[in-house]
Amino acid sequence: MSTARSPKAPRQPQPPRQLAEIALLAREERLAGRPKLCSDCGICTGELRPFMAQSCVFVNNRAEEIERRLHGRNRRDGDELLFGIYRELRVFRMNPPVPDAQWSGAVTSLGALLLERGLVEGVITTAAAPGTRFAPLPILARTPDEVRATRGNKPCLAPTLDILTQVRQSGLRRIAYIGTGCQVHALRAIEDQLGLERLYVIGIPCTDNTTYPDLQRFLQVVSRSPETVVHHEFMQDFRIWLKHEDGSIEKVNFVDLDVSKLGGELGVFPPACLSCFDYQNGLSDLTIGYMGAPLPPTERWQWTLIRTERGAELYQLLRPYVEEREPISGGDRTRGMPVYIQMLRKPPRRAPWPIRQLVAFIQRRSGPKGLEFARSVIEMKLLRNLQFVRERHGRLERRIVPGYVYRALARYADVYRREFGRELAPPA
Numbered sequence: 001m002s003t004a005r006s007p008k009a010p011r012q013p014q015p016p017r018q019l020a021e022i023a024l025l026a027r028e029e030r031l032a033g034r035p036k037l038c039s040d041c042g043i044c045t046g047e048l049r050p051f052m053a054q055s056c057v058f059v060n061n062r063a064e065e066i067e068r069r070l071h072g073r074n075r076r077d078g079d080e081l082l083f084g085i086y087r088e089l090r091v092f093r094m095n096p097p098v099p100d101a102q103w104s105g106a107v108t109s110l111g112a113l114l115l116e117r118g119l120v121e122g123v124i125t126t127a128a129a130p131g132t133r134f135a136p137l138p139i140l141a142r143t144p145d146e147v148r149a150t151r152g153n154k155p156c157l158a159p160t161l162d163i164l165t166q167v168r169q170s171g172l173r174r175i176a177y178i179g180t181g182c183q184v185h186a187l188r189a190i191e192d193q194l195g196l197e198r199l200y201v202i203g204i205p206c207t208d209n210t211t212y213p214d215l216q217r218f219l220q221v222v223s224r225s226p227e228t229v230v231h232h233e234f235m236q237d238f239r240i241w242l243k244h245e246d247g248s249i250e251k252v253n254f255v256d257l258d259v260s261k262l263g264g265e266l267g268v269f270p271p272a273c274l275s276c277f278d279y280q281n282g283l284s285d286l287t288i289g290y291m292g293a294p295l296p297p298t299e300r301w302q303w304t305l306i307r308t309e310r311g312a313e314l315y316q317l318l319r320p321y322v323e324e325r326e327p328i329s330g331g332d333r334t335r336g337m338p339v340y341i342q343m344l345r346k347p348p349r350r351a352p353w354p355i356r357q358l359v360a361f362i363q364r365r366s367g368p369k370g371l372e373f374a375r376s377v378i379e380m381k382l383l384r385n386l387q388f389v390r391e392r393h394g395r396l397e398r399r400i401v402p403g404y405v406y407r408a409l410a411r412y413a414d415v416y417r418r419e420f421g422r423e424l425a426p427p428a
């Protein structure tokens with residue numbers, strides 16, 4: 001079904017769509033009538049649409065202004081440029097790990113604990129739309145069991161902030177919110193106007209998100225049995241691990257992924273996600289992910305960046321139920337970046353199978369590990385997305401690329417100048 005309309009045709013008022021229906025739509029349909037860059041954060045599907053201009057990260061990236069409000073400062077040189085401002089970094093896992101969670105289940109356990117202890121009256125979290133495994137359906141959970149039932153990723157664009165309309169209508173004043181960086185930006189930008197007494201923001205890292213139909217296409221291309229995939233993740237060993245209904249694990253090297261079958265990156269990732277500069281969810285109270293944690297994935301170690309005082313309170317709540325270990329870090333990401341920048345300028349042809357196996361072996365053996373792996377992928381995405389904005393949405397650069405991006409990438413300024421024939425620094 002196409003929603004293309006003549007630019008001159010008058011816009012008919014549309015009845016609001018149900019969230020479960022939105023989750024299943026293709027990109028063109030769900031984003032029709034929105035700005036070119038839109039990650040469907042949920043502001044524009046509900047009552048909060050009038051807040052779009054002041055909250056949307058793709059209209060005006062206010063991350064550095066919000067950082068100053070939350071922390072009284074901006075990011076310091078070093079890891080904060082990539083990870084966002086944090087007071088503590090921990091590697092931990094739920095003890096025991098929660099079965100069927102995405103990792104060890106820390107995020108949903110925390111949401112459930114907040115309700116159990118009466119610290120909040122509701123948690124905004126993302127369930128699966130009925131009849132699907134991965135189509136996201138954001139909900140306002142009112143009981144710990146309702147939160148726990150939302151464990152596991154639905155790795156698609158989810159209009160989670162739409163649920164703020166329900167929060168307002170039901171008169172709740174103390175809530176927790178679980179979401180991605182673009183969503184947290186919008187939430188923080190209007191936080192003061194929501195009339196909430198207390199808000200806990202639990203962030204998950206996020207990159208290269210997609211719509212549900214595109215996720216299905218992706219699984220068709222990647223997996224030998226797309227219908228039976230129950231869990232998948234881009235692992236720190238440079239492979240996608242896909243778990244099937246029968247418990248078997250399929251592993252696909254990143255280098256073996258044939259993106260051309262998906263129409264290239266632009267064929268599968270929305271332009272918004274290719275213009276995103278907050279992989280680590282820097283404006284959350286705490287971010288819980290996996291990418292800085294050690295492997296193997298079966299051990300389910302996670303990492304958290306505890307950012308605010310409220311984030312420290314959240315981690316204390318979880319602490320009795322977790323075990324911790326020291327972070328690890330290995331390898332040197334800066335050696336690979338010049339090659340990555342070259343490949344970004346001139347994408348190489350797909351290498352023959354034996355060469356790809358050799359590359360995958362070298363990546364696993366000598367590639368960056370632990371925290372260095374996290375630094376490496378964040379840097380690559382910052383650079384790729386900066387270049388995407390410059391090539392496709394150049395006029396927006398000043399408004400949507402935050403200053404920390406240029407500081408984070410400054411060490412590669414010479415290589416960038418050589419490859420792209422222009423300065424990495426922002427236009428004057």
Ligand SMILES: Cc1cc2nc3c(=O)[nH]c(=O)nc-3n(C[C@H](O)[C@H](O)[C@H](O)COP(=O)(O)OP(=O)(O)OC[C@H]3O[C@@H](n4cnc5c(N)ncnc54)[C@H](O)[C@@H]3O)c2cc1C
Binds near residue numbers: 124150158
């Ligand atoms: C699209 C996507 C990409 C991600 N990429 C990375 C990454 O590159 N590196 C990394 O370290 N972590 C990434 N994560 C986060 C990571 O996969 C786990 O979600 C996180 O570590 C929490 O695991 P857990 O076991 O504690 O969560 P669980 O206890 O299993 O709970 C999962 C939580 O995720 C929420 N959720 C699920 N799908 C969505 C969605 N589409 N939008 C918003 N919230 C959702 C649910 O509300 C639930 O509360 C990504 C998550 C998503 C959705």
Ligand code: SF4
Binds near residue numbers: 035038042043045
């Ligand atoms: S990202 Fe959110 S605020 Fe921005 S246009 Fe899309 S729905 Fe609206």
Ligand code: SF4
Binds near residue numbers: 039157180183
């Ligand atoms: S990649 Fe960025 S823009 Fe896309 S959903 Fe994730 S946080 Fe939002």
